[in-house]
Amino acid sequence: MSKVHVELNVNGQPEEVLCEPQQSLLDLLRDELHLTGTKEGCGTGDCGACTVLLDERLVCSCLVLAPEANGKKVVTVEGIADQDGLHVVQQKLLEHAALQCGVCTPGFVVAAKALLDKNPDPDETTIRYWLAGNLCRCTGYDKIIRAVQDAAQELRATTTS
């Protein structure tokens, strides 16, 4: 089976990959680019552990074929922190002890940041529904929701000051 040539931008870097046509974007990220921060929990789009941004849209990368990402911009969990350090969402998840095993955390980081980029002042219900596509089996969600609320508050304070 001949391989498919895919060019895409991942976390600001141009990448060129040869992949099998049936490979998912998740496989491309993990197996070809060795970006293993994006996790596979189900492979059927039900758990959200593989959440990435594809041209600024939240997607389950397990449901996107790698060739579909050709010419597109992908942001993974590895692209959330910058030179200045952790993103406030990451920092607040740590401060609130909002992860136990941590395997769902990359998906939550990407999804929560996307929410706050769109809506700086979400209420609890909005946060809960926005994150309803990300399964966490350890925390019962309480501390994750509080961390996102706290991150939103801090982001608003920094923007207005």
Place this chain on the structure above:
Amino acid sequence: MAEAVREFTAIGTRPIRPDGVEKVTGKANFGADFSLPGMLYGKVLRSPYAHARVKNIDLSEAKAMEGVFSVITSADFPKKNPSDMSRNILAREKVLYHGHALAAVAARSQRIAEEAINSIKVEYEVLQPVLSVDAALAEDTPLVDENLRTNGDESLTPSNVAATVHYERGDVDKGFEEADCIVEEEYRIPSAHQGYIEPHACVADVNEKGRASVWCCTQGAFEVRNYISEVLQKKISDIKVTPSEIGGGFGGKTVVYVEPVAVRLSELAGRPVKMVMNREEVFRATGPCSATVCRVKVGANKDGIITAAKAWMAYEAGAFPGSPVTPGCMSIFAPYDLKNFVIDGLDVLVNKPKVAAYRAPGAPQSMHAMESAVDELARKLNMDPIDLRLKNAADEGTEAPYGPKYPAIGLVECLKAAKVHPNYVNKPAKDVGRGVAVGFWFNIGMQSSAEIWVAPNGAVTIMEGSPDIGGSRASMCLMAAETLGIPYDSINAVIGDTESTGFCNLTGGSRTTFATGLAVVRACEDVIAECKRRAAMTWDLDIEQVDWEDGFAVPRPGVNVDVDPLSFAELAKTAGRTGGPLVGRASVNAQGAGACFSVNWTDVTVDRDTGKVDVQAFTAVQDAGRAIHPSYVEGQMQGGAVQGIGWALNEEYIYDDNGVLENASFLDYRIPVASDVPMIDCQIVEVPNPSHPYGVRGVGETPIVAPLAATANAVRDVLGFRINDLPMSPPRVLEALDNAS
């Protein structure tokens, strides 16, 4: 051993976990994240039948396929006396459940591995499957294992009952005669899955001399080493296991499925082999927990004193013996001081996957039965459910139903805290139901070891062997900081592989913070003894003349020398001149884990049109002995509560008549999502465990026990009648509403 009450500086604070940054940036390596050069991909063939005799397996096409390096069946495992685990990992004469593995391949790519698996031809003689406790216990029923006799009694005819359990005390008949009020009910709960988000994954690399290196996600690297040794009859010294970060386990990663297969495939292929289960395989062939039938009869006099209790329970073990029916029996009456009781339990084989431990294994099911019955008793007696439990609560000195006398336990304290909690004092609104239940788990100690290595700048590395499944590194660092008297930030905790740290039992039984924590404290004390020796040498004193106070060696009061205290950092810096690097070590077989009790209550509404139950509020009160890192204790309470809510309301294994699991995905096996649940309010009660220097009790398992009955009791409260069986999913609630009207 518990220290006198004193102010702690580190314990009870909530610092960021040492492994936190890696886990929010995607750098932490979990089971599937590890790779080696030249690595092959392993894949398993699974049975399409729940019960069938394997007549022939034709591997020829798979073996001839380009890119396939090794193909195995159970014939490639040692032939003599295979254990149940070996038979579960690769089936032998019969396949015993739908999804039972019976062959495996290693190939250059996942695609080739899948094609090779699809090319294997198996001839089956399909047999009638046994799919429930009722079917298993019926006369003239098929046998899951034709050679199985109850309790191994060769004088009996073969049966599907692997074992029986019995506990009793006092005179139950007399006790029921004294009762003014009796409740007797049957409760059924189907299997649920642990539902960890990370599927099982490993890489195995066997060298030319047969030495195996294995990287995998597990609750216990040393147990994996033992299991591989047992299944493949390989020397323990020829196996090295490195635990990755673990993406949840809840008991499901205390056993192995793919690791011995990967080792054997690698051995034959001469290359490393990676195996990663997909979610469907996780549902079909790992976990789950037992489906159960529990019958409870409980009687009380008009003052609310329980005069007698009787329980019968049958736990599905799956295809091999070993359900947690014994802890189910031992826990059912554990919260109560009972004079008269009888408990009987059965371990029952069925053609379903072999059950694995799931958080407080056995207790949620049996205690759901008792806590539901006690709730009915409270209604009949017109008593507050907490008051009724206070009248019968076990306390220090009570003889536990399973034998020993309880040391200091916190059930009464939890009940009293619940009674005055604002969330309890505020009564629920109209159309909102409230349910209360008690939770319990024994907890275990077992073996742990720890080493402390001190760098010249005074930084400390803790080396230990308990995979960190929920922030335990932070707890280890806090206990070390408290013991040594140094800052938390100067300490790191490292989880070693089986050749870089001493033996350590698995992360399970809520033992890690208790037992490995004890080893860490003892190892720190070893370092302190060495620090005192170095200081004594420096000051030309006897070691008995030196004390350790808040991170400093100081002359004991009354010792007449004019010296400045020596700090831990100074002692570390000068260690090269005073005898070499500072290290400490300890190993323990920890006794007295200390039982953990909880009280939960929840407020729910029921949509009578759709049958959907909504949890409006949930409060958990639990005894932690001492909360080392309170946020992670709350995390256990909140996570367990939501798992329990999921089990009560939605989660169940749904089988068709042929024993095929119909909902093997996270879409159809629906675990709670963020929008399903409210905040989970927590109150930590601290009744120190006398067997731990800081009073720690395990807290990990108890939280899942009470939510089942608390939710069921709340639904009972709002509906006005009880739904005995779980889950109370919309279809079951609608059916119950129909029947009631």
